[in-house]
Amino acid sequence: xxxxxxxxxxxxxxxxxxxxxxxxxxxxxxxxxxxxxxxxxxxxxxxxxxxxxxxxxxxxxxxxxxxxxxxxxxxxxxxxxxxxxxxxxxxxxxxxxxxxxxxxxxxxxxxxxxxxxxxxxxxxxxxxxxxxxxxxxxxxxxxxxxxxxxxxxxxxxxxxxxxxxxxxxxxxxxxxxxxxxxxxxxxxxxxxxxxxxxxxxxxxxxxxxxxxxxxxxxxxxxxxxxxxxxxxxxxxxxxxxxxxxxxxxxxxxxxxxxxxxxxxxxxxxxxxxxxxxxxxxxxxxxxxxxxxxxxxxxxxxxxxxxxxxxxxxxxxxxxxxxxxxxxxxxxxxxxxxxxxxxxxxxxxxxxxxxxxxxxxxxxxxxxxxxxxxxxxxxxxxxxxxxxxxxxxxxxxxxxxxxxxxxxxxxxxxxxxxxxxxxxxxxxxxxxxxxxxxxxxxxxxxxxxxxxxxxxxxxxxxxxxxxxxxxxxxxxxxxxxxxxxxxxxxxxxxxxxxxxxxxxxxxxxxxxxxxxxxxxxxxxxxxxxxxxxxxxxxxxxxxxxxxxxxxxxxxxxxxxxxxxxxxxxxxxxxxxxxxxxxxxxxxxxxxxxxxxxxxxxxxxxxxxxxxxxxxxxxxxxxx
Amino acid sequence: xxxxxxxxxxxxxxxxxxxxxxxxxxxxxxxxxxxxxxxxxxxxxxxxxxxxxxxxxxxxxxxxxxxxxxxxxxxxxxxxxxxxxxxxxxxxxxxxxxxxxxxxxxxxxxxxxxxxxxxxxxxxxxxxxxxxxxxxxxxxxxxxxxxxxxxxxxxxxxxxxxxxxxxxxxxxxxxxxxxxxxxxxxxxxxxxxxxxxxxxxxxxxxxxxxxxxxxxxxxxxxxxxxxxxxxxxxxxxxxxxxxxxxxxxxxxxxxxxxxxxxxxxxxxxxxxxxxxxxxxxxxxxxx
Numbered sequence: 001x002x003x004x005x006x007x008x009x010x011x012x013x014x015x016x017x018x019x020x021x022x023x024x025x026x027x028x029x030x031x032x033x034x035x036x037x038x039x040x041x042x043x044x045x046x047x048x049x050x051x052x053x054x055x056x057x058x059x060x061x062x063x064x065x066x067x068x069x070x071x072x073x074x075x076x077x078x079x080x081x082x083x084x085x086x087x088x089x090x091x092x093x094x095x096x097x098x099x100x101x102x103x104x105x106x107x108x109x110x111x112x113x114x115x116x117x118x119x120x121x122x123x124x125x126x127x128x129x130x131x132x133x134x135x136x137x138x139x140x141x142x143x144x145x146x147x148x149x150x151x152x153x154x155x156x157x158x159x160x161x162x163x164x165x166x167x168x169x170x171x172x173x174x175x176x177x178x179x180x181x182x183x184x185x186x187x188x189x190x191x192x193x194x195x196x197x198x199x200x201x202x203x204x205x206x207x208x209x210x211x212x213x214x215x216x217x218x219x220x221x222x223x224x225x226x227x228x229x230x231x232x233x234x235x236x237x238x239x240x241x242x243x244x245x246x247x248x249x250x251x252x253x254x255x256x257x258x259x260x261x262x263x264x265x266x267x268x269x270x271x272x273x274x275x276x277x278x279x280x281x282x283x284x285x286x287x288x289x290x291x292x293x294x295x296x297x298x299x300x301x302x303x304x305x306x307x308x309x310x311x312x313x314x315x316x317x318x319x320x321x322x323x324x325x326x327x328x329x330x331x332x333x334x335x336x337x338x339x340x341x342x343x344x345x346x347x348x349x350x351x352x353x354x355x356x357x358x359x360x361x362x363x364x365x366x367x368x369x370x371x372x373x374x375x376x377x378x379x380x381x382x383x384x385x386x387x388x389x390x391x392x393x394x395x396x397x398x399x400x401x402x403x404x405x406x407x408x409x410x411x412x413x414x415x416x417x418x419x420x421x422x423x424x425x426x427x428x429x430x431x432x433x434x435x436x437x438x439x440x441x442x443x444x445x446x447x448x449x450x451x452x453x454x455x456x457x458x459x460x461x462x463x464x465x466x467x468x469x470x471x472x473x474x475x476x477x478x479x480x481x482x483x484x485x486x487x488x489x490x491x492x493x494x495x496x497x498x499x500x501x502x503x504x505x506x507x508x509x510x511x512x513x514x515x516x517x518x519x520x521x522x523x524x525x526x527x528x529x530x531x532x533x534x535x536x537x538x539x540x541x542x543x544x545x546x547x548x549x550x551x552x553x554x555x556x557x558x559x560x561x562x563x564x565x566x567x568x569x570x571x572x573x574x575x576x577x578x579x580x581x582x583x584x585x586x587x588x589x590x591x592x593x594x595x596x597x598x599x600x601x602x603x604x605x606x607x608x609x610x611x612x613x614x615x616x617x618x619x620x621x622x
Numbered sequence: 623x624x625x626x627x628x629x630x631x632x633x634x635x636x637x638x639x640x641x642x643x644x645x646x647x648x649x650x651x652x653x654x655x656x657x658x659x660x661x662x663x664x665x666x667x668x669x670x671x672x673x674x675x676x677x678x679x680x681x682x683x684x685x686x687x688x689x690x691x692x693x694x695x696x697x698x699x700x701x702x703x704x705x706x707x708x709x710x711x712x713x714x715x716x717x718x719x720x721x722x723x724x725x726x727x728x729x730x731x732x733x734x735x736x737x738x739x740x741x742x743x744x745x746x747x748x749x750x751x752x753x754x755x756x757x758x759x760x761x762x763x764x765x766x767x768x769x770x771x772x773x774x775x776x777x778x779x780x781x782x783x784x785x786x787x788x789x790x791x792x793x794x795x796x797x798x799x800x801x802x803x804x805x806x807x808x809x810x811x812x813x814x815x816x817x818x819x820x821x822x823x824x825x826x827x828x829x830x831x832x833x834x835x836x837x838x839x840x841x842x843x844x845x846x847x848x849x850x851x852x853x854x855x856x857x858x859x860x861x862x863x864x865x866x867x868x869x870x871x872x873x874x875x876x877x878x879x880x881x882x883x884x885x886x887x888x889x890x891x892x893x894x895x896x897x898x899x900x901x902x903x904x905x906x907x908x909x
Contacts, residue, residue, distance in 0.1 A: 344679045344732075355681075364721050365714065377713045381761065396900060399761060400754040400893070403716070407750025410720055414746050418731030418739075422679060492695045496721060499691025500684040506827065507683045510672070517675040518823060519735035530731060530739020538747040542886045 007080025008068045014087045015064025021095065022057035025049040026466055029473075033095060043621065046098035046159050051470045052232065053094040055308035056224045059315040060090060062452060063216045070323045070445030071209045074330055079119060079207045086112045086213055090221050099148040099158035106144065106225075110137040110189075113218060116210035117202045129201040135585065136188050136198040143185030144225065147178045151233050164232045175234055179241055182229040183248075189222035192282060193252040194577045196275045200259070203271035204335070208326020211267060215274040216319040220311050223281060230289060231474055239293035239391070245286025246394050250401040252279030255546075257408040261539050262547055262573050264532045266325045266335035266420065269412070270318065273361060276405060277314040280376060281307050283398055287379045288475065290391060297477035299382050304471035306375035309463055313360070313368040313456060320357035320449035324350050327442055328420065331435075337416070337532035342424040346434035349443040351421045356450040358413040360457065363406050366493045368456035368463075375464075377402065408539070415535045424526045458493070533571060540571070548574040624698070631697045631845070635837040636660035638844070638863075642871050649875040660837060667830035675733045675823055685729035686824065686831040692722035693835035696842045701849065702859055712760040716753055722835075723749050726820050733823035741819025744882070748804065748816070751889040752794050759790040759896035783902040788850045790896035793888060795847055795870070799840045802874040804885050 024031055033047040049057070064087050071080045089109040096102035114137065118130035152158045154174065155166035170178070188195035203211045230237060230245075256275030263269040284307030291300030327350045328343065329335045344351045360367035363374075380395050380402070387395060437443065456463050517524040540549050551571040558565040640657040647654020656662075674682060695718060727745050730738035797804045800817040809815060821832050841863075848862035880888060 342677075344681075345677070359721075359724070362720070362724065363717055364724060365717055370714075370717055374713055374717070396758070396897065400758050400897070403754035403757040404750065406717070406720070407746075407753040410724055411743075411746035411750050414724060414727045414731070414742060418728050418742065422681070422728060422732035423734045424677065492699065492718065495695040495698070496688045496691030499687035499689070499694070501687065502690070503684050503687025503828075503831070504680075506687075507672070510827065512672045512674050512683060512828070514676045514678075515673045517734050519733075519737055520822075522736070524734055526734075528736050529734050530736055530743065535731075535739065535743040535746075538743055538882070539750070541883055542747070542751070 001077070004072065004077040004080050007077065007082075007084050008072045010084035011064050011068035011071070011080065011087050014084060014091055015061045015068065018057045018064065018087075018091050018094075019061030021049045021091075022054045022061065025051055025054050025057075026469070032097075043100050044098055044158060045096075045101040045104070046161075047092075047095045047101060048097040049095055050097070050160075050232075051473050052227055053224065054470050055311055055467055056094050056220055057091070059220055059312045060087065060094070060217055062312070062449075063213065063315050063319045066319055066445045066448045067209050067212050067216075067323065068445070069448065070212075070326070070442045072441035072445075074326060074442045075207050075209045076119065079116065079210060082112060082116050082119075083209055083213055086116060086210070087217070090217055093221050094224060097160045099152045099160075099163075102160075102225075103141075103145055103148065107141060109218065109221065110134070110141060113137075113210070113214055116214070117206045119207050119210065120205060123205070126205040129198075129205045132585075133198045133202045135588075136195065140185045140188040140195075143181045143188075145185075147181035147185060147229060148233075150174060150178055150181070151229075160228075160233060164235070167233060167235055170234060172238075175237065178229065178234045179237060182226060182234070183244075186222045186226040186229070187248070190219045190226065190278050190282075191222075191252075191271075191275045192248055192278060193255045193275060194580075196252070196256070197575070197578045197581050199271045199275060200263070200268045203274075203322075204265050204267040208267070208322055208329060211270070211326075212319040212322035215271065215322060216315040219274060219278055220281075220315060223278065223285070223311065226282075227285065230285070231292070236292060237289060239290055242286045242288070242290030242293055243391060243394050245282050245289060246398050247286075249279045249282030249284075249286055250398045252276065252282065253405045254279075254401045254408075257405050257412060258539075258543055258546060259573070259575070261408060261412045261415070261536050261543075262549070262571075264337040266328065266337060266340075266416065267322070269337075269416065270321050270325060273321075273409070273412070274314075274318060276409065277310070277318065277361070280373065280402065280405070281310050281314065283307075283402065284310060284376050284379060287383050287395075288471075290383055290387070292475060294386055296383075296386055297472075297475045299379065299386070300475035301468065301471045301477045302375070302382055303379035304475060305464060305468045306372060306379045308467045308471060309375060309456075309460070310369075310372035312463060312467075313372045313453070316449050316452050316456070317357045317360040317367075317369060320446055320453065321354065321361065323442070323446055323449070324354035324357060327437075327446070331437070337419050339425075339427050340420045341426045341526065341529065342422070344421045347421070347437045349437050349439055350446060353443070353446040353450045354421065355417055356453055358417045360453040362410045362413050364410075366454070366457045368453045368460070371457055371460035371464075373402070373406065411536075411539060415532050419530075419532045419535065423529045426526055426529065426531070533569070540573075548576070550574065627702045628694075628698045631700075631702070631841055632694075632838060635697075635841040636664060636834070638841050638867060639837045642867050645868065646871045646874055649871065660833075664830050664834055667825075667833065668827050670826035672824070672826040672828040674828075675735070677734075678729075678732050678823075681725070682729040682732045685725050686828045686835070688725045689722045690831050690835040690838075692718060693838040693842070697838050700842045700845045702845055702856055712757065716756055719839075720749070720753070722839075726832075730820045730822070735823055737815075737819050738822045741816050741822070744816045745820055748797055748885060748889065751886055751893075752797050755790055755889060755893040755896050756794050758893065758900065759787045759794065781902075783899045784850065786895045786899035786902065788847070790892040790899065791847055791850055792866075792869070793892035793895075795843055795866070796873065797885075797889065798843055799870070800836070801870055803877050803880050803888060806879055 029051060031049045067083060071083065089105055089112050092105035093102060093109055096105050114130055114134050117133050118126060120126050151163045154170060155163040191199040203215065206214060230241060253276045256272050256279060260269045260272035260276065263272060284303050287303035288300045288307065291303055325335055327347065331347065332340060334340065356367065360369040363369045380399050383395055384392060540547060549571050554568040555564040556566040637657065640660045644654045644657050699715065723745060727742035730742040800807055805816045807818065821829060824832055844863045844866055845859065847866050848859045851862045853859060853862060
């Protein structure tokens with residue numbers, strides 16, 4: 001119990017610190033924090049808050065508090081302590097102002113999150129997921145390190161301030177190399193397609209509160225790294241970077257939502273939606289880069305605002321959904337969509353709050369996802385008039401892709417909410433009578449996030465105004481008047497609400513007779529309800545060219561060979577990217593076996609290695 | 623002015639449905655129901671009790687009201703004449719309409735009826751395919767006209783590009799108003815229906831709310847489509863609305879319903895048309 005209290009208190013403390021630092025920077029601009037200048041100038045540790053970190057710090061504050069509240073009631077006690085450490089490491093990444101301090105914090109973040117992923121290590125799949133996660137994290141970290149070291153060597157100093165000052169003099173080849181390395185390094189951590197494959201492995205096995213933090217916050221910290229390189233350390237980049245980012249973002253958003261549609265593990269499905277939403281954010285970043293490269297600062301500011309706003313929003317609703325999935329997992333013992341159903345009846349708090357999360361992630365008004373997706377659309381369209389034909393083509397494809405993503409996400413979350421919370425349980429016989437949920441700390445955590453989703457949807461200016469201030473500072477524009485917000489006139493939000501009220505009043509006054517489900521007269525059993533597999537069948541067929549579904553039908557016959565007693569139906573998609581990754585990792589493992597000869601296990605040899613590394617470091621950094 | 627327009631839309635929505643039904647019957651050499659039959663149906667349904675499946679959640683009780691509210695909002699923002707202020711832009715409109723789709727599909731799944739679930743699945747599937755086409759067709763004008771406002775649509779010259787955009791929009795219209803090549807309003811044959819399947823478990827006054835919302839949404843779609851066609855006056859738009867309604871009815875009579883898995887081809891065709899329209903505008907420069 002004390003362990004849990006310590007973890008929760010520490011997480012809240014770190015979250016409050018993050019919020020305070022964000023406020024500080026918002027008021028005073030860039031603020032330097034006490035650092036540590038080691039004897040070796042190349043290894044100095046600098047800390048400070050930059051304006052660029054403000055949206056990410058704010059997200060860490062909101063999400064940290066909500067996750068801590070949820071963990072006060074649910075989850076394993078040890079996890080809460082790890083989450084506090086994880087939150088702290090992300091905070092340090094965001095305030096690191098030199099290559100060394102950034103990379104140390106980055107590695108700490110990767111390691112602590114790997115501990116969270118491997119929490120249920122007694123299962124084989126969990127260890128495998130953690131191994132893949134560590135592998136991709138370290139590969140990405142190497143790319144990040146290479147990019148940052150290249151920049152530091154060019155600038156002659158590891159301090160971010162010095163690197164940014166020296167950035168305009170970067171040679172084009174070096175600049176492009178740094179961009180590609182950063183894109184691979186940070187993109188793999190952020191879950192951008194095609195380097196997303198660790199996400200759907202790690203999320204289902206990590207505890208729910210860890211998933212909320214991983215998906216809601218850590219992916220965003222990776223995006224912060226990408227922003228840092230693109231908009232500060234290696235700026236100004238060419239327009240091609242923008243085109244590449246918009247294209248990758250669109251690919252990621254459509255691909256992520258497609259895989260989410262055919263997945264029936266609630267947490268893995270949410271992981272794929274993270275791939276989708278990171279894609280939407282990267283579209284915004286790409287348009288911002290296009291704006292900067294073409295000297296259109298207002299466009300860059302608009303697009304950055306959209307990207308930052310969606311960053312925060314995704315953290316809020318994805319945190320809400322993952323924590324809700326955690327509550328479902330604890331009360332029902334499964335997150336398999338084919339076995340759930342009818343939770344609305346007893347999860348009386350989680351169900352409506354989860355519905356708000358579903359509506360928000362789908363981009364339905366009046367929730368926050370709508371406001372930021374709308375801004376992203378606005379920035380795509382604002383980039384139109386100035387663009388060359390190639391840019392216009394990419395923007396058009398992106399508009400269509402984003403619209404398709406929105407529609408598919410709606411389909412997916414109708415599936416999720418309808419199958420999990422509505423209807424009736426799909427299990428043969430429930431293990432025990434469901435217990436009516438009470439309003440506890442966990443529900444409070446969900447409620448905080450749902451309230452923020454609604455607030456930022458109804459009054460987007462609350463978030464957009466400060467974010468626009470930050471974006472304008474980065475883009476070098478005076479804060480521009482945003483497109484008229486709120487985007488939906490109040491009357492339009494009120495009309496559906498008034499309609500709901502009318503329906504409720506009419507139902508109260510005239511009454512609604514309850515009868516058995518009619519369904520054209522056929523018998524209604526829990527098993528006859530539409531399932532998640534059935535629901536996604538049309539889309540699986542339409543997008544068969546991308547999903548490559550394989551189905552398997554097994555008939556069991558009784559006495560007659562004309563009437564099957566039982567039909568088993570299985571369908572599975574092929575994951576081409578994952579298969580390619582498997583080949584790649586097999587090749588790497590073969591290579592690793594070759595290099596194992598340096599690992600003799602002898603202590604003396606290892607000490608010699610350490611000495612050699614030290615000598616080399618001193619020699620190189622002098 | 624705009625309130626008056628909305629009131630007119632509300633008043634005439636069932637009439638348009640009745641007229642289209644009557645016209646289709648005449649084209650098929652049947653007498654058909656009276657033009658005012660939808661009003662009678664609504665009154666009859668309104669007087670009857672509502673029935674809902676046992677155990678259906680409060681969401682299912684609220685859904686008809688929310689859907690009606692969305693339809694009213696749509697009717698309130700669609701301009702019935704050029705220059706009428708549009709309080710909403712195209713992107714927001716698409717997302718607003720998604721709210722109705724989302725809520726009604728959830729209610730369908732809540733009833734536990736397999737047919738309603740099937741309809742929900744199809745509604746969300748085709749809805750997701752329609753959205754990109756809709757946005758590209760509508761933004762095709764807006765992107766060059768500046769901004770995403772609905773008002774920007776009215777200043778598109780009707781060249782080849784405009785006609786392609788309208789053709790794309792027409793296919794979207796058939797899907798969104800549940801018309802024959804995609805859906806079928808006339809039948810309750812469970813394997814073909816989409817919209818009828820969604821409301822399968824509703825009855826009485828709740829069904830009346832839903833039916834009326836569908837009529838109202840249909841008329842609003844017609845007015846939105848008329849914006850893509852030339853003409854600045856309210857009567858020109860009204861004439862276009864009538865012409866489009868007649869065209870839909872002729873299509874319904876002349877075409878057969880396509881197989882479910884051929885519908886995506888139809889909708890993809892619409893998307894290609896819309897994208898081509900933008901491509902043409904690009905080639906032609908700023909017209």
